Amino acid sequence: MTPTNVHSAVRTPTGLWIPAGAGLLFLLLPLVALLLRIDWAGVPAVLTTPAALRALGLSLVTAGIATACCVVLGVPLAVQLSRLHGWFGQLLRSVVMMPLVLPPLVGGLALLMLLGRGGVLGEALLSLGLRIPFTTAAVVLAQIFVALPFLVISVEGAMRSADPDYRWVAEGLGARPATVLRRVTLPMLRPALVSGVGLSFTRALGEFGATAMFAGNAEGVTQTIPLAIYTAFNGAGVGQDTALALALMLICIAFVTLVVRWPAPAERVQRGQRGEVMS
Amino acid sequence: MVFPHCRTALASTVLALGLTAALTGCGGSSGSADSTDPANPADDSGEPATELTIYAAASLQAVFDDLTDRFADDHPQVSVAATVYDGSSTLATQLIGGAPADVFASANEPTMQQVLEAQLIDGEPVDFALNELVIAVAPGNPLGIESLADLTEPIENGENGENGELPLTVSCADEVPCGHTANSLLEAAGVSPRIVSQEQNVTATLATVLNGEADAGLVYRTDVLTTDAAAEAVTIDGAAEHPNRYPIAVVNESQAPETARDFVDFVVSDEGQQVLESYGFGTR
DSSP states (O other), X not given: OXXXXXXXXXXXXXXXXXXXXXXXXXXXXXXXXXXXXXXXXXXXXXXXXXXXXXXXXXXXXXXXXXXXXXXXXXXXXXXXXXXXXXXXXXXXXXXXXXXXXXXXXXXXXXXXXXXXXXXXXXXXXXXXXXXXXXXXXXHHXXXXXXXXXXXXXXXXXXXXHSOTHHHHHHHHTTOOHHHHIIIIIHHHTHHHHHHHHHHHHHHHHTOOHHHHHHTOOOTTTTOOHHHXXXXXHTSTTTHXXXXXXXXXXXXXXXXXXXXXXXXXXXXXXXXXXXXXXXX | OOOHHHHHHHHHHHHHHHHHHHHHHHHHXXXXXXXXXXXXXXXXXXXXXXXXXXXXXXXXXXXXXXHHHHHHHHOTTEEEOOOEEEOHHHHHHHHHTTOXXXXXXXXXXXXXXXXXXXXXXXXXXXXXXXXXXXXXXXXXXTTXXXXXXXXXXXXXXXXXXXXXXXXXXXXXXXXXXXXXXXXXHHHHHTOXXXXXXXXXXXXXXHHHHHTTSOXXXXXXXXXXXXXXXXXXXXXXXXXXXXXXXXXXXXXXXXXXXXXXXXXXXXXXXXXXHHHXXXXXXXXX
16 A cells, blocks of 8 residues: 655645745855865865875774674664663663763763773773773774764664564564564664664764764874864864865765665655565 | 675674774774784884874974974884874873873973873973964054054954954963963963963964964964964063973883984984974074
8 A cells, every 4th residue: 555645745834934944044054155165176185185085094994883883783772672661761762862962072081981091991901901092993982982872763763663563473473583583673674774874874974072082183093084174174274275175075975875875755654664574 | 685684784793893803903002001012112123113103282293293204214113103283281181091102292391290290201301492472463464463462452453344343362271381371471461352262272273363263363483483474473572581391201101112212312402403493493
């Protein structure tokens, strides 16, 4: 049964476009202004400097690893969270959402308090020869901290809105929980997983505050693109143009990830309903 | 086809664990407290390259890039990692937090003292340079600022309709050496300018003036010299009598203490001092 076209459902007051338009312009105009101020002729030169290439490489690798870790940790977390109802589930959900509402700087500070010199686990790790703060691993950890909630929310939302009948049927037919998970639940989650991965990746790529606090700003080791932008902007003589060119790089990556990520809303509803079991 | 997710999840797990382990290994050992990495001997006996990591105050960027190039030329088996430049207070915080470094050069003695008290310095710090605070203004000094007191005079000959407003001034935050000196000089002159931002390092302060976002910035003379005439320095009365003394020291948990000591010796040597002088620093 095809769902009705949700786009022409209910009419809204035309005047709603005034605040809506203002909000849209507020988000759009700064980006447009940034693009207008870029010295386009100089962009290739800036983006091929060793520092810029190192920042790009470091950002992509660390964000990639962080996203992979988010999938490994986040999908099970989301699946389990979706089964919890009541106050306990709400509490756990709030814990997962914390990095979203806390300033990332605070996240970085917290990681430092845990894993830094004198930290709760930090001393133990140091005695084992493992120093984590101000290393590339610290960048990955900071990125996981801020990006994991995105994945969990995306997947958990899909789990809760997905039709449970398919899983009941599978269980009724004798499938063990692991089999149900593998052959019914996870395939149903695929669209949400794709969109969650996209969001997590761009969030990890754009992470600044937690990285600056916990991993520092050493070129080639911990200087990701956002830190490179900050350093360039604050660097007399290097300055604005470099910062703008690097920012352009991030905008392009973010744009591509967003465009590739979103399936059309109606399609998502259909997929959810069918559960995509037979894909 | 029925379980592409299983394969994806499995591949992700292996990839994630493998790469994280590799990264922790790389990141952790490239300066960890007790690395057993045999490729970093603590001497210059011509074995595989020793890496030197320097944490230096932001105002040292131009001159230390020069000094490290010269040092690397003279010591082919030493490779100098990209020097970390930032406000001395930020660097001190990072060092105390466990950041890996072999050499630390700060823009004043109190900041070095903090790191000393955290027992992170090997031996004694050595003063290697002096620097004087100036007021950085746009080329041609359009607002006619001649002293600290002028920063509290309303603009009279401005072009953009800002007449009657006080000039916008930026300085470093008080915990940063440059900001501390600026505040001392302002207090001594009994002057309270309109400070619109207090940055975490002197390069950021200078950048604000260069961008035109501020009319005046309290920075070092050497910083203005690096701008290639994109800014002008206005001398502050009494600043030359209260210069910042820059100390340099070897960090306690350095992976290459011999090389670090060699670099410190190079900076205080005649050649090093000449290079510092050529960039506008006072010598010890």
